[in-house]
Amino acid sequence: MWRVVDKLPNISGSLECAGHCKLGRPILVEFCVGRAHRLQGVKMSERALKDLNISQSADLENGKDNSVKPCITKPMLNGNKCANKEEKAPSACQDAVTNGNEAVIADVEYIDSENLVDLPDVNGALSTLAKRLDSKDWVMTCEALNNVRQLAMYHKERLQELLEHLVPLIVKSVKNPRSAVCKTALMTCADIFKAYGDLMVDSIDPLLVQLFLKASQDKRFVCEAAEAALISMTNWISPLLLLPRMQPYLKNKNPRIRAKASVCFSKSVPRLDVVGIKEYGMDKLIQIAATQLSDQLPESREAACNLALELQAFYEKSQASTSNEHEGEPSASPDAESWEAFCQSKLSALSAQAILRVTSTTRKEGEGVTSAPKEGLAVGC
Structure with a gap:
């Protein structure tokens, strides 16, 4: 069992600790209960403090200062000890200023x-x-x-x-x-x-x-x-060279990568000519658009909407051109039916509905007609 303490009388002088604090007030000492041990502890403490005070007084008279200098550098924890890493302050400051100036120049x-x-x-x-x-x-x-x-x-x-x-x-x-x-x-x-x-x-x-x-x-x-x-x-x-390189990133696990790849992909397709689209594959392009329409990020879905509209415009234009060559007179209604038939032949029923919803809604909005969305479809653009 431990308990406190006696005040130590007649202790003169002061103890300077690590150059930071001075003890000039009565000191409390803890020691084991028992008269003999307590008296012995008091005497030993008095002797130790007197010897230390005498030693410090002598050093002060001789012009010496044994106190620990304050730490100028940042303390580093080294086990249970506080170690001071020595650094050349002027050099470090100069480097910091120099690096700072260079950083500013590089930034601007x-x-x-x-x-x-x-x-x-x-x-x-x-x-x-x-x-x-x-x-x-x-x-x-x-x-x-x-x-x-x-x-x-x-x-x-x-x-x-x-x-x-x-x-x-x-x-x-x-x-x-x-x-x-x-x-x-x-x-x-x-x-x-x-x-x-x-x-x-x-x-x-x-x-x-x-x-x-x-x-x-x-x-x-x-x-x-x-x-x-x-x-x-x-x-x-060239889009014909670039599209195959970008296509794998449309299925990347990272949704942000998929989104940016979708945007670049949709912007590259319009640069394809008729030969390029046929070579790359119209069916492959419409399948990509349908897949991206269900992506979790709005950026991907918007890019898929734009791609679907580009493909519809190209498909109907090519159909009209073919019709003109053979019959000499374009027909709007068969073209629209052909686009719907094309989507249904190349896509699953749900994907075809999603593509047709996007393209038909956009067309009617352009004509000033509001189209109500079909039930069961939740495709946002």
């Missing part, structure tokens, strides 16, 4: 494609390009990415020789958690899509998933750069 210097100028030393830039793209210095990486953009614009043929080896490094930069590097890499993607077009198809697979992911990010300026890269991709790469 996002150069638009039309403002890119030619490189003064093309050979020097090309010789170190891969090394700088793979650098741990993110500022150097951003500079190298901008060099890729400049070379793609002004020295397209020379950069093409290195493009196969550079694309994985560009993908790595797109994945970079630092937003400045990521955005610059996305701007680079947009420029190389424009410069090389169909030549990028064989290298595009590792880029696609990253572009879809970044386009659905919360950071607005990264999202906008990714959207611009996707628009450049759909504008400059």
